[in-house]
Amino acid sequence: xxxxxxxxxxxxxxxxxxxxxxxxxxxxxxxxxxxxxxxxxxxxxxxxxxxxxxxxxxxxxxxxxxxxxxxxxxxxxxxxxxxxxxxxxxxxxxxxxxxxxxxxxxxxxxxxxxxxxxxxxxxxxxxxxxxxxxxxxxxxxxxxxxxxxxxxxxxxxxxxxxxxxxxxxxxxxxxxxxxxxxxxxxxxxxxxxxxxxxxxxxxxxxxxxxxxxxxxxxxxxxxxxxxxxxxxxxxxxxxxxxxxxxxxxxxxxxxxxxxxxxxxxxxxxxxxxxxxxxxxxxxxxx
Amino acid sequence: xxxxxxxxxxxxxxxxxxxxxxxxxxxxxxxxxxxxxxxxxxxxxxxxxxxxxxxxxxxxxxxxxxxxxxxxxxxxxxxxxxxxxxxxxxxxxxxx
Numbered sequence: 001x002x003x004x005x006x007x008x009x010x011x012x013x014x015x016x017x018x019x020x021x022x023x024x025x026x027x028x029x030x031x032x033x034x035x036x037x038x039x040x041x042x043x044x045x046x047x048x049x050x051x052x053x054x055x056x057x058x059x060x061x062x063x064x065x066x067x068x069x070x071x072x073x074x075x076x077x078x079x080x081x082x083x084x085x086x087x088x089x090x091x092x093x094x095x096x097x098x099x100x101x102x103x104x105x106x107x108x109x110x111x112x113x114x115x116x117x118x119x120x121x122x123x124x125x126x127x128x129x130x131x132x133x134x135x136x137x138x139x140x141x142x143x144x145x146x147x148x149x150x151x152x153x154x155x156x157x158x159x160x161x162x163x164x165x166x167x168x169x170x171x172x173x174x175x176x177x178x179x180x181x182x183x184x185x186x187x188x189x190x191x192x193x194x195x196x197x198x199x200x201x202x203x204x205x206x207x208x209x210x211x212x213x214x215x216x217x218x219x220x221x222x223x224x225x226x227x228x229x230x231x232x233x234x235x236x237x238x239x240x241x242x243x244x245x246x247x248x249x250x251x252x253x254x255x256x257x258x259x260x261x262x263x264x265x266x267x268x269x270x271x272x273x274x275x276x277x278x279x280x281x282x283x284x285x286x
Numbered sequence: 287x288x289x290x291x292x293x294x295x296x297x298x299x300x301x302x303x304x305x306x307x308x309x310x311x312x313x314x315x316x317x318x319x320x321x322x323x324x325x326x327x328x329x330x331x332x333x334x335x336x337x338x339x340x341x342x343x344x345x346x347x348x349x350x351x352x353x354x355x356x357x358x359x360x361x362x363x364x365x366x367x368x369x370x371x372x373x374x375x376x377x378x379x380x381x382x
Contacts, residue, residue: 073315075325077329183321
């Protein structure tokens with residue numbers, strides 16, 4: 001054993017003596033760091049960061065609804081963890097976007113109207129039963145994992161740094177969704193039927209994820225064109241569905257234009273619940 | 287809730303850092319081994335507690351019988367000669 005390794009081993013031994021399972025916060029990028037040290041983004045970059053933040057925020061709001069409602073205690077914690085991870089991504093992206101307009105993450109989350117949100121339709125779709133949530137997670141987390149992986153190479157350093165943290169978490173969310181998709185697809189006749197139903201109601205929102213919009217233009221080397229992710233995404237999700245004994249449904253595609261502020265009927269209710277407290281008690285803090 | 291009784295119980299062991307042993311952290315329910323490791327990750331390492339996890343089916347652990355405690359564990363008491371400190375180093379013996 002080299003000296004450095006020995007030192008490290010002894011150090012860690014000393015730490016661990018204090019507690020068998022020590023608790024440390026780690027040192028990852030936090031939204032607070034971005035707010036303080038972040039470089040102000042251009043209008044175009046801010047608009048792009050806003051789309052990433054909005055997708056994450058609305059998905060986090062949906063996922064957090066599972067807390068205390070999951071089928072098992074262990075799954076309750078898993079879904080809650082995922083919701084919090086995704087909320088963390090939202091906070092970072094929204095904080096960064098807000099720097100361009102002197103707005104905080106809270107200004108953007110609580111004080112914008114429905115038509116100002118740029119999130120995709122798939123993230124605002126209702127949780128449905130557990131299978132619907134799992135299929136939505138499968139579709140979205142494979143997409144986000146590919147997207148963040150690409151974004152780590154963005155010329156915009158803040159977007160790259162946020163993505164470098166987010167990609168590891170999205171990788172786990174993807175794994176969680178894959179494990180459940182396979183188990184429920186291969187489970188009982190009832191669980192397989194519910195998964196087929198979930199695919200049918202969510203597949204119409206797939207095209208929108210990969211549509212290149214105005215917000216992606218003029219950001220070469222900074223933004224990822226969603227259309228470039230489609231083939232890798234299809235390959236991956238097809239492999240999972242194969243393993244689960246499920247098929248891509250032959251449904252039509254919704255006329256979904258969330259990036260332009262046009263939303264399905266579900267977002268308004270979600271925002272009402274999410275924003276009511278902040279609007280009723282402006283400036284209140286815990 | 288009747289479903290939960292179908293999920294076996296797993297014991298979770300966490301290794302907090304390199305060079306240490308895995309330490310028993312608690313238990314959880316999971317449908318199979320792979321999900322048990324994932325649930326363990328979510329339940330027992332969410333505050334940076336670990337770098338490695340083991341899960342073992344609770345039924346696979348063979349434990350000593352608490353009722354046999356006396357016969358099992360009291361016997362070494364008073365047997366000082368089982369400790370190295372019981373013995374005097376003989377004069378003239380080096381490197382002891």
